Amino acid sequence: MLRYLIRRVLGVPFLLLGVASVAFILSQSTKGDPLSALVPERMMNNPEIVQAVEAQWGLDKPLPVRYVVYMKNLVQGDMGTSFNTRRPVARDIAERLPATLELVVAAMIVGTTLGMAIGLLSARFRHSIFDNAARGFALLGSSLPIFWSGLIMLYIFSVQLKWTPGTGRLDARTQAPEGVTGFYTVDALLAGNGGLFIEALSHLALPALVLGWSVIGIVARLVRSSLLDALGQDYVRTARAKGASDRVVLINHALRNALIPVLTVLGFTFAYLITGAVLTEAIFSWPGIGSYAVSAARSLDYPAIGGVTIVGATAFLLANLVTDIAYAWANPRIKVSG
Amino acid sequence: MNTTSSFKTTARRRGTALLFGTTSALMFGSAVAAQDTLVVGRSMDVNSLDPSRAFCDTCQIYLTAVYEPLITLGADNKTLEPKLAASWEHNENFTEFTFNLNPEAVFSDGSPVEASDVVWTFERLRNLKGSPSFLMDGTQSIEAVDAHTVKVTVDAPNSEFLNKVSAPYTGILNTEAAMAGGALADETAATADGAEGWFLENSVGSGPFVLVNYAPEDELRLSRNDSYYGTAPAFAEVVITQMQDSVIQAQALETGSVDIAMQIDADTAKSLDTPDVVTEIIPSFNFVYFAFMPGSTAMKDKLTPQVREALTYAVDYDGMIEFTVGGNGNKIAAPIPNGFPGTQNLEPRAQDVEKAKSMLAEAGMDSGLEMVAVYPNDNVYGVDLNVMMQKLQQDFAQVGVEVTLKPVTYPVWREEMAAGTADLTAVYYAPDYYGSGQYAAYFGMTEGSTWVSRAGYQSPETVLNEKEGEIYAQALAASGEEAAAKYEELGRELMADNVIIPLVSPNLVLAHRADIDGVRYSACCNLPLAEISRK
Secondary structure (H helix, E strand, O other), rough: HHHHHHHHHHHHHHHHHHHHHHHHHHHHHOOOOOHOOOOOOOOOOHHHHHHHHHHHHHOOOHHHHHHHHHHHHHOOOOOOOOOOOEHHHHHHHHHHHHHHHHOOOOOOHHHHHHHHHHHHHHHHHOOOHHHHHHHHHHHHHHHHHHHHHHHHHHHHHHOOOOOOOOOOOOOOOOOOOOOOOOOHHHHHHHHOOHHHHHHHHHHHHHHHHHHHHHHHHHHHHHHHHHHHHHHHHHHHHHHHHHHOHHHHHHHHHHHHHHHHHHHHHHHHHHHHHHOOOHHHHOOOOOOOHHHHHHHHHHOOOOOHHHHHHHHHHHHHHHHHHHHHHHHHHHHOOOOOOO | OOHHHHHHHHHHHHHHHHHHHHHHHHHHHHHHHOOOOOEEOOOOOOOOOOOOOOOOHEEEEEEOOOOOOOOEEEOOOOEEEOEEEEEEOOOOOOOOEEEEOOOOOOOOOEEOOOHHHHHHHHHHHHHHOOHHHHHHOOOEEEEEEOEEEEEEEEOOOOHHOOOOOOHHHOOOHHHHHHHHHHHOOOHHHHHHHOOHHHHHOOOOOOEEEEEEEOOOOEEEEEEEEHHHHHHHOOEEEEEEEEEEEEEEEHHHHHOOOEEOOOOOOOHHHHHOOOEEEEEEEEOOOOOOEEEEEOOOOOOOOOOOHHHHHHHHOOOOOHHHHHHHOOOEEEOOOOOOOOOOOOOOOOOOOOOOOHHHHHHHHHHOOOOOOOEEEEEEEOEEEOHHHHHHHHHHHHHHHOOOOOEEEEOOOOHHHHHHHEEEEEEEEEEEEEOOOOOOOOHHHHHOOOOOOHHHHHOOOOOOHHHHOHHHHHHHHHHHHHHHHHHHHHHHHHHHHHHHHHOEEEEEEEEEEEEOOOOOOOOOOEOOOOHHHHHHHEE
């Protein structure tokens, strides 16, 4: 197992370099004027300004030269400077990634906990009113567009009921806590500021619920169908014949086996949400990596596109690795060979 | 609902309100403590915080708060007023301008603002070849006559030079501090200046605020400049917070999360039915237009002046305003905003479908014409360019012209513009300063102008109108009413070109909490933050 893990981890940097190369070539081959984020529309016909900007950003050099410079810098940890923000991409990502991770982790906790509970109870009380209602709720979560559910929930809970604060990670009047982890909830606790922790948590609640709702739908349906499948297996029948209680059969026997497909989906959902939470980020003015990715793509911000691609690829590679490990935990019959 | 249930519901609501009110008081204790913070909700478009490189609407707000130009634009959006320069004069033919600096003016570090700072700033603006460098076009010499007097000489009469130096991009920098941050002003500046990143974290101006923090697409935080030599701003802190969408801005305004929301469209504003919020709909100086590209590969010899004129009669200008902004906008005649010099007597175009048809028939186009419209797939100033072009497509269809719409991303649009493959396009314009000259320079069909090379592409003769260059030069050599008359003449020529066809000048919604005072729209500076206070 350890050898397998080491081999997988050692391969990650090479995979990432490959991904970065593909991202570089694809983005630079994409149709569009790369100066669009650097030279305003009114100046784009001014050759003096265009030349000065091209020289400043190295865009006057041929593609192979730019590629060599980019890869050379990348292996030294320099992802370049964003055309949009004019700051190092690594810094942008370091500031934005914790915001997204905090949101995604919270959404995954909401989605997984409620999704598993709903799925489990739906399977246990199959075809009951609860099952039908829960399936409807889960279906809504999967099918409602986030831009709609987000706006509606903001209107209900923030504007009308005033139960939750507005958008953003904190109230705009509040200073962010000293950055240790970048998770405002955790940093507020580390700073011993309970008020700030509650404020950060209350700002996190609604976006996490909106994003988590889509996860609830996925998890609940999967847990329900996997459990129903497992409950029809011989080993469950054997357990029942041995006199095991319903709870023991459901939790100890069926659920553990039913978790394997759920773990796969959870791993990839987590990885997907790292760069895919863009709508939630836009609606809740959440300064995360998703909105950064969209801005980068819209303006052909090559360095930022490269940086975000590396982050996304890393998330998927790690998710894959963690899922494989979780498989082995969930089902001891699955062995990894070193 | 009966009385009992109503009472129960009310009691339950009160209980909930009490519970959450207590929680909110606990949660938002820090917010209550920071009452003198002004929060502005805005979709930020910052492309730089370096005054000599920045060029955007949010930049105008920031630069006005943190830096000061020599002259500024008064609240009437017409009159030039002193800022760093206490007074100024010019020679008779507008080629020499002398500025006498306010001796009391100091930068945020307490050092005096001197003529050498003005010279250095203007030279840097010119040599950096940044987006706003055109404001220094034609400057022959910039000299410090003494510690508080600056003389600028330009190579040709330019009565708009004073307007140009009222633009926030000409804000004066503390030379010593900027140089310490890597800024250069000499002729190597375009390639060797390394201060752009530094300006994202530092401000070196003499304005009423200083930069505290900038997090791209998140927040721009300013605090009061304690060394400010003028009237101190009412707010100790200003936060511009990122809010992407009009509806989200409106909700934030309603809940009090923000004090001012800057991009609420008129439709959304109608939903703000609360006494805690004030909304005012005012005309703006922004406009959205479509443009013919007679030099495009496909349109050469087809989009003749006569055909272009005919097609302008096909457009339903009133319907366009209804269709795009629900009636919350104004027609505009020439590509110069209503209210700018020379626009007073210009009559906006009107639809005449029969005339359009007969003119097209005369031009031999009665069998129809096919065009491709390439435009950015964006919503600007509340106008969805897709919606606008769909309406144009319908209008042109009435006269037998088939338009294929091709909405593209902004970078792709830029590439298509450079390639000359579009026959029609749609763009927008917001003023950089108060003055009609910028429109002559940009939209004028004169040799080397932006729109000659864009609309004319490889056949500039299809759009050239050298008369406009002559009128523009005459306008720059005149002032007051005489200059306005020349700009009017220029406006008529721009209309007769039938290349740039303004469609709508969308209204602006000034939306703020009822306890906020002093919110206004400025043609040069967008939102002057230092004038805002809490009642």
